[in-house]
Amino acid sequence: MSARGSPLARKTLSTPHVRAPFRNNFACPPLNCGQMRPVAARDMILNIGDTVRPGVVQAVRGPGVAAAIVAALIITGLYVGREIFVPIALAILLSFVLSPPVDRLERWRVPRSAAVPIVVVGAFVLIFALGSLIASQVTQLAEGLPGYQQTMQDKISSLRSFTSVGPLERAASVLQDLGKELNKPEASVETPRTAPQPDQAKPLLVEVRAPPPTALENVASLISPLLQPLATVGVVLIFVVFILFQREDLRNRLIKLAGANDLQATTSAIDDAAGRLSGLFLSQLGLNTAFGIVIGLGLWVIGVPSAVLWGILAGIMRFVPYIGAFIAAFFPLTLAIAVDPGWSMLAWTAGLIIITEMTVGHAIEPMLFGRSSGLSPFAVVVSATFWTALWGPIGLVLATPMTVCLVVLGHHVESLKFFDILLGDRPALSPPENFYQRMLANDPGEAVEMAEEYLKERTLSEYYEEVALKGLKLAHNDLKRDRLPAVRLAAIRDSVIELIDDLADEDDDARKGDTNDAEAEAAIEASVPMPELPFVIREGLPAAWQAEYPVLCVAERTDLDEAAALILTQILSKHGLGARVAKKEDVSSSGIFRLDGEGVALVCISALDDGSPAYTRHVVRKLRRKMPQANILVCYWMAENLAITKDSIKADALATRLSTAAKYCLDLAQPRGETSEDGAPARDVVLRVAG
Incomplete structure (x- = not known):
């Protein structure tokens, strides 16, 4: 009999693997020779003494937990130590108020050892005089309060009679009486009381009187309520004097704590903060x-x-x-x-x-x-x-x-x-960030409200350039970093279209109004005024520009490019130059054949991505084959790659800002006979500016 067929061998081989001394803890079949099994991180035992418990997640202590603990400790310390911190806070604030008078005396050649006591003593004399005046006024008010009681009672009675509702008030009174009658307890049989015995002794009334206070106790009772305020005033006085004497030393220590790596920036920040x-x-x-x-x-x-x-x-x-x-x-x-x-x-x-x-x-x-x-x-x-x-x-x-x-x-x-x-009262988000956030939330209404405030002082083209296009650039940057799903682009484009429609009645001219909106003021402060764009008259344009839409704005790749093209289209239309938009599908290999180029004198390629000039050259070549009669302007909105030129992408002109692109289009549409101030043809001047 072979060893494999023996009863002992059959018994051993028939025993389940999980009953073996070294059982399979992972509930997986045993491995064959040369096989490897991946082990999940939750099943790994890092040390011999470690115990792995499935389903238990270890708590992660991040910086937020540490910050919360520190904040809780600080708040607890401020509450427990308020007897110390209140005088310190008062002293710091008083030192801010008293520093300018001390500086003024020092400029008058008064030494600091005399200037500080003069200012501090004068300030505290005023404070004590004010306190005594308040005390006398409170005393007079307390003496006169009883005389006002009858007037208050009369007015309360008049108000009550004025607000009474007649029958309703009587009905409420009847209901209250009925409720009292229902809640009245039943009469109980009283037990007869035992009559007092004539010879029973009455208890004696004992009155305990405290001895009259001594003169020292009277003085202590008068002084004790004043001890804490006087102690606080004394501590404040000491801190104010030391802060005013040691201002430079305290400033240097604060600079060291804030950061001594950049002394110039830190010093200017501290001085500016103290001065403000x-x-x-x-x-x-x-x-x-x-x-x-x-x-x-x-x-x-x-x-x-x-x-x-x-x-x-x-x-x-x-x-x-x-x-x-x-x-x-x-x-x-x-x-x-x-x-x-x-x-x-x-x-x-x-x-x-x-x-x-x-x-x-x-x-x-x-x-x-x-x-x-x-x-x-x-x-x-x-x-x-x-x-x-x-x-x-x-x-x-x-x-x-x-x-x-x-x-x-x-x-x-x-x-x-x-x-x-x-x-702070400054806007938490910059105007472009706020615009982008509203587009993400599919809420162009709030963006329109901010635009209307902005337009009280600036032009429509300035709003589009400084706020809207920069907001679209933020969206494009998120798209490049894979933080913005591609499916959201159409929603952003639709929100921009709604914004443009709401601003369709606004003129693109200079404003002289004033806004009180904080976000609009922040946008205006951050923006650079644009030169006024010219207006053109269709009847006076050359024959090539007489079509209804002589300008064709093409979106290069994404819906964001299409939104930017729509903005340029509206600005050109407000200045008398007709323009329409072609979607990104219209410049694809199959869509280029369906693109209508009839009557087009200028093609504007709208692109927020300036990192692929090779693709732009490809689009330019296709458009030239389709519309050889048209000039081509490439608009790299808010471009960061300054090495790109119009020659490198085979275009007639290159613009990075809305003002430059709109001015190029409007000047190109003017008759060629017009000249600029320096005598050069208007078109040549614009080409140099646009490039």
Whole structure:
């Protein structure tokens, strides 16, 4: 008997593989000689002691988690250490306000050792005088409040009678009485009470009186509420003095922290930030002081009690934009209701506050320092809520100045850039990025609104060149990097077509309006004014240009090229030159035969891709064979490859901007007899400019 046929061998071979001591953990058939099996990463055991558990995903700790932990620690530290950080924040803000007076004294040859004490002592004397004035006003108000109680009760009664609904109110009262009757508990049988015994002793009333406070305790009770404010003032005073004395040393340390690799850029950024903050806070201090004086005088004339107190409060609360004036207006409006038996004082008070705030906020403030504080309205509300939750009422006053500091530093320091993006009032996206994003979202309506704001100051061709074509270039760059699916191109083209249709009634001429839209202002600041394009009259054109559409704009490859061609077509049409668009399929090997070239005097090839001049030469050759009578202009929109010339692609002219392409087309259509200022034929001059 062979070994293979023995009972022991049959028993061994019949045992399943999974019951072997070294069983197959991967539930796969055993390998033959020379075979290899790929092992998934989840099945790999990197170390001998590692245990692989299927279905368990290891948590990945990225930079976002670390940043969240750091932010949580910082916020916790600010809350726990508010007794320390509040004086430091006050000292830093006061140093920004007091630095210009110190600099002025130093320019007058006053040494810093004398200039700093003079300015600091003067500032704190004003602060203490203001505090004593507030205390006296609060005392007078507290003494007069009981006299206003009856007036308030009368007005509440009049309001209640005015808002009563007669039968409905009586019906509600009846229903309430019925509900009370239904909910009344049933009468219970009272147990008889035991009559007091005549000889039972009554309890004695014992009164415990504390000993009268000593003179030292009276002094301590008076001083204890003032200890914390005085300590805070002392800490602020010390920090302000040291900051003003050590400004240069602190600046150098901040430069070292921000980055010493580029001292010139860092120094200019720090100096610019410090100068801007000092000027902003000093201007706001003066403006808010004037605002408080006007409010105080107006309330005094109207007859509102403690007018000086409400003027001071209005000046302080106006450091909180958008909502500070409304918070400060609550108290004088309430007093106006309580003092006057009628409603005239309330109306005069509300009118005073509204007119003054509108005048200062919308007329004087923009004239003095531009777009307010540089914060978005959302950032103001969020910062006010955040700092008030951390530090209480003082945090509400400090919220805007501290947030302005963060935004200015974020504008200059790269590592703090996110503060400028999140909290600043500058548009987060550039105008071309915003245009591209709206096209991706298939929402050309918002792009049209921004275009209409832009067109209040600039021409239509400038908008197309500085915003629309640059936005299409961004889309093309994403397409080259495989970040934009090709199926989205048609949707972007359709959105651009809708945008062009909505702007069809706009003229391409100079504007003298003014826009207040932040995104439109950013686009205007970034754009370069274009020279005015000429207008042509069809009847005065040469015979070759008398056709209805003498210009044919051809899309080279993609739907984005077609969208750019449509833009050029509209600009030419607005200047009197008819143009039409041929799709990319019309220049293919089969579509070129169906392309209608009748009456075409100029062919414009629209291309956003300037990286394939060989393909452009191929398209130019096909178009020349189809329309030998036509000139050919290649438009490489926003070209980055400056080595390409019109000779290298066998074209008559090459343009990279909308203004150059439109000017070439319009000048080429003019009669050849016209000359330019230097006596050269107009066509030759344009060819040199376009090239």
